Amino acid sequence: MAKLYYYYGAMNSSKTANALMTHFNYEEVGQKALLCKTEADTRDGARKIRSRIGLEMDCVLLKELQLMTEEQIRAYDCIIVDEVQFATREQIDFLSDIVDFFDVPVVCYGLRADFQNNLFSGSERLIAIADTISEIKTVCWCGKKATCNARYNEKGIVRDGEQVMLGANDSYVALCRKHFKLGMLGPNIHAEAIDSKRSK
DSSP, X not given: OOOEEEXXXXXXXXXXXXXXXXXXXXXXXXXXXXXEEOTTOOTTOTTEEEXXXXXXEEOEEHHHHTXXXXXXXXXXXXXXXXXXXXXXXXXXXXXXXXHHXXXXXXXXXXXXXXXXSXXXXXXXXXXXXXSEEEEOOOBOTTSSBOOEEXXXXXXXXXXXSOSXXXXXXXXXXXXXXXXXXXXXXXXXXXXXXXXXXXXX
């Protein structure tokens, strides 16, 4: 029985590397896997998936997958989706249809929450309907598990703005919840004062 898998993690938890390795594992045993990503992710080119460790592969866009026929989709043994947090609710439901009606497993990788700790639309829908949900762990500078994706600039942690702003280590850092709240980007780096509502 095919399943809809959701693997989530904070920034720098090797989600993309895991997606590429999953693709490699299928291909290595003679099976056919399709790599996809959402059209919102343009950092490495429209049809390229690249990890921080230098691995990269060509991919198709999720909207292109939606235009494929049942026969074309059934030709694959697995569909792998990177940066799935940017998918719409309708796209996630489409991925679940591939699992339920075409019997093709779909493996999704992405963030769970944004820089304000709010769920993305894709991750919210996956949490609701995925068959298997697993966390890919990474650590904060303090050694504790990192769960928050802090956006920052030269002035410190950014608390307001658009939900989607593409960036990597130059714009985001994974922090534990405590140091996210304190605005601490490192052991001696107080990027901002404690939130005023917490100091009252």
